[in-house]
Amino acid sequence: MKARFAVKTELQDILLKGRVVDISVQNGTIASISPSIRSAQQVILPLPVDPHVHLDKTFTANRCQPAEPGLFGAIEAMATDALNWNEADLRDRIEKALAEAYQNGISAMRSHVDWTQKEAPLAWSVLGEIMQDWRGKIAIQRASLTPLDMLGDVECGTAIASQVHKDSEVMGSFVYRNENLDILLEQVFRNAAHYELMLDFHVDEGLEPEASAFDRIVDLTQQFSMAGRVLCGHACSLSVRPMAEVSRVIAKAADAGVALTVLPTTNLWLQDNQNGKTPRLRGLAPMHELRAAGVPVLLGADNVADPFFSMGTYDALDVLRNASIVAHLAPADWLDSITTNPARAMGREINEIKIGGSADFVLIEGQSWEEALRNPNALRQVFRAGRTQSVGKEAA
Known part of the structure; x- marks a missing residue:
């Protein structure tokens, strides 16, 4: 360079x-x-903006192999590896990721950080320090990533929301076919409204048509008047639900002001991943239909060199290239998915x-x-x- x-x-x-x-x-x-x-x-x-990465998990693929293919095998492998994280390990891996992103022209990123206890994890504070070191190079925004059963708990969820508010960051959750979904999600929105937080959900990241938490998030966004403050990622199940049903919910999402991040590389890798079998399902949210309905569509690198996706790069143009292939995009028409749309969803000034x-x-x-x-x-x-x-x- x-x-x-x-x-x-x-x-x-x-x-x-x-x-x-x-x-x-x-x-x-x-x-x-x-x-x-x-x-x-x-x-x-x-300069591109990446709204969905995992800097705490990055560059662990060589030491952390899932025992089983697919999303939940990766989650289990990552949880085991996380037991050995320390400040030096986190700092080295995150700095390597940011250097790659900077070289490729990234101007801002939102990184999800796994948060599985009441107290803030080590990775949250380490990334907070690194953010200051990178100020003026890459603007970094942290988003907590907590299982819905925990974030929707009144005591635990309120404590997390309070800390995220104190740090002026974003609150997020992993949501997939949870019991008591309505009660848990409503508590999350109640805390977000009280603390004036933006929300970012990993939602319906699977190929079961019954996974429909995205619908409830859309309804709650409308109910709590949070247009422009709620971002969802994945929504893979939209690719297998009946199209009439999908059309109704994406129309409601447009009215509610919910945006959606599509993560082509990780979803293509994890969805329909079975040993010895060629995948037949892409798990890709309906980008064309979402955009036509007025839902802002974003693209993100998601996982890079970790158990969820052992390849990948911190390069928004590479993400656009892959998305163009798998979703049949005319790339010139989708530049906003890696520039203005993510900047707006992150509350940043539009360049x-x-x-x-x-x-x-x-x-x-x-x-x-x-x-x-x-x-x-x-x-x-x-x-x-x-x-x-x-x-x-x-x-x-």
Whole structure:
């Protein structure tokens, strides 16, 4: 990676929202955007935002192998490994992840942190310290990740909500076919409303049509007037429920102001994963239908090099590439899923490529987005307030 700073930089032949333009960057801001008479040679997008990662779990795959395939085998393996976590181990793995994300142009991330006791876990405080070290590079937001049976308990859930509020972070839960679902979820929303918290749910992460907690979350979002403050992740069961039923709930989600994060790599790996059998089900939430109904759709890397997914990268463009393949997306039409939509869902300022705006964007060689994403090693230039770094074939 090469880094340099130029007071003024002239960038030519850039594909921006269907137009070919030249961009002038001066003193860290976009000074001008003018039409180009030539064909596009590069594509551009604002610095990506990843709304769903697990920095506490990352880079454990080599030491932590699930005994059984699928989600619950990974959960069991991860719980065993977590017994041996210490500050040095967490810090080393998280720093490695952030360095990779920074190189790939990530500007902000929301990391879920497993929280399985009343008190805040070690990973929560370690990540809190690392957040300060990375201030000005990557903006990191923490989201607690607690089983619903615990978070919906009045005493335990209230204690967690109080601590998350004190830390000005996000409260989250894992929800899958829980008994007493309505009572537990309502208590979570009651605490979120009282402490003015944003919510982020891992919900219906499986292929059983009976898994429908997403519906109840939508109803409670409406009931507690929390539009724009509730984000759901996964919702894999929407892929196997009757379409008429799905259409009704996603219309309600749009009205309620609920957003949904799709995690293509992890879900493709975990769902319908059986030893010796080729998967037939993708477990992918209906992205096209959600968007058409007005539900903001986000994309996230989710698990990277851990028992849930032993591969993966902290690279939003790689996530978009994979999503484009499996969900038949036209990538140029879905750039908001890795930029403005996650920024908005996280309550962050929206970064746009406009005159007078900060020069925070990524350039990739290619005459179209298909060409740019075709080659993972295409030259990539990351601009942060006018400072550039090159990633790819010419960066050696």
